[in-house]
Amino acid sequence: MPExxxxxxxxxxLAFASSVAITWYYLPKIIKxxxxKHLLDKPGRHKIHKKEIPTLGGIGIFAGFIFGFLMGVNGYMHYVSYFTAAAMLLFFIGVKDDLVYINPWKKFAAEVGTALIIALFTDIHFTSLHGFLGIHSLPGWAFYLITVFILVLIINSLNLIDGxxxxxxxxxxxxxxxFGVWFYxxxxxxxxxxAAALLGALLVFLGYNLTDGLKKIFMGDTGSLVIGxxxxxxxxxxxxxxxxxxxxxxxxxxxxVAIAVLIVPLFDTLRIIxxxxxxxxxxxxADNRHIHHMMLRAGLTHRRATLYISLFNIFIIAVALLLDGIGILWLGLVLLLLCGLATAFLFSCIKRREAGAKEVAEVPEIK
Incomplete structure (x- = not known):
């Protein structure tokens, strides 16, 4: 039979529609x-939710994403098997970490292994520094190391921002x-x-994640590792x-510009480090010093915090595209400055709110 x-x-x-359909079909069943089986994410010291919430939503994301991707990609991409194998490795590590505790170093080793699969066996690796600091080319081994570092960094940054x-x-x-529009x-x-397959799965999941009813579910490491x-x-x-x-x-x-697209998780990870x-x-x-924790301390709800952070992300992307001509280093410094100013403003909002709460607490009761 011809291909x-x-x-x-x-x-x-087809990739988008298949991903939407599969994720939509499986998420309710996963929640049930x-x-x-009482596989719930329980409230804890560094967790924000106050009641037990179903986790493992990443299973639905992964199922929809991989199914949609494989349905549409035939004939358009090399190394599909290596990408799928690497994604599956992270998926199963995520499932295990959501069900039972995994030593962070073992999870880190799996992430490095996944990055090595991609860097060594596919065409996904850096070949140029685009003139950063006057450097265009490096020995091949150096580019492989940079690729592994960047892959592991982004995987972890998405994992950390899922709060x-x-x-x-x-x-x-x-x-x-x-990225999808740019690639197209x-x-x-x-x-x-x-990108279309991942987009479809995430759009469906977002609806379940934002609801306050019985259909609410978290993606867990099962989802955040694969997405990252x-x-x-x-x-x-x-x-x-x-x-x-x-x-x-x-x-x-x-x-x-690539950093601008992922500015929120990358800047937050830099802060935390x-x-x-x-x-x-x-x-x-784990701790409660992430950007999203600060947004909640400033008095925002989960939805408003997510909305404002997302709008800021879009703003940063627009700035990066508009100022692309100033060079890699200068644009990077502009992005860092904008993130620093936004963080300083957020700190001021938190201080004003906490000062106001303290004043209210100190007002004597009139009897």
Missing amino acids: IVIKGWLAIM VVNE IDGLAASIGIIASLF LSGDYGYTIM FTLAVFAVRFNELDAAGRSFIDLKSTPS ILRFRSHQNFFV
Whole structure:
């Protein structure tokens, strides 16, 4: 039987529709089983929710994403088996971590192993620094190390940002849309199909994650690890399209634009690394100092915090595209400055709110 290759835009639509259908079908069933088996995420010291919530929503995301991707990608992408194998490895690590505790170093080792599969056995690895600090080329082994580092960094950053309702999914939706449209306009249909499949799964999941009823579910590490991994692959591919001259726009600051797309998890991870280093805290120990925790301390609900963070992410992407011509280093510094100013403003909001609460508490009761 001859191999069937579906026309570009039809393959993209098939991937998206298949992903939506599979995720929509399986999420309610997952919620039912998780509730029956009492596989719930319990409130804890560093957790924000006040009651037990079904987890393992990442199973539905993974099922829809992989099914949609495989349905549409035939004939448009090499190394599909390696990508799928790497995603499955992270998926099963995530499932185990959601069900029983996994030593953080073992999870980290799995992430490095996944990154090595991608860097060594596929064409997803850096080949240029785009002139950053005057450097264009490095020895091949150095580019492989950089690729592994970036992949692991983004995987972990998405995992860390998954702390309030809708945030990780919203960041994933924004990034999938941006990269997917960019890949499509650049004629890179294989990665457009991958982005469409991830987008479909995340849109369905977001509806369940934001509800306050019995249908609410968390994605867990099962979802955040796979999403982070896929977005990391997109970021590397985005850089390499430009390096190969295949991008539909010749960007001057490609790495900084890629950072802008994932600015929220990356900046938050940078903050947390610095804070934990200064306080001599183990990086793998959870705390309540993330950006989303600060938003809640400022008095915002989960939905409003997610909305404002998402809008800020979109704003940063727009700034990066508008200022692309100033160069990688300068654009990176502008993005860092904007994030720093936003964080300082957030701190001021928290201080004003806590000062107001203290004044109210100190008002004497009139009898």
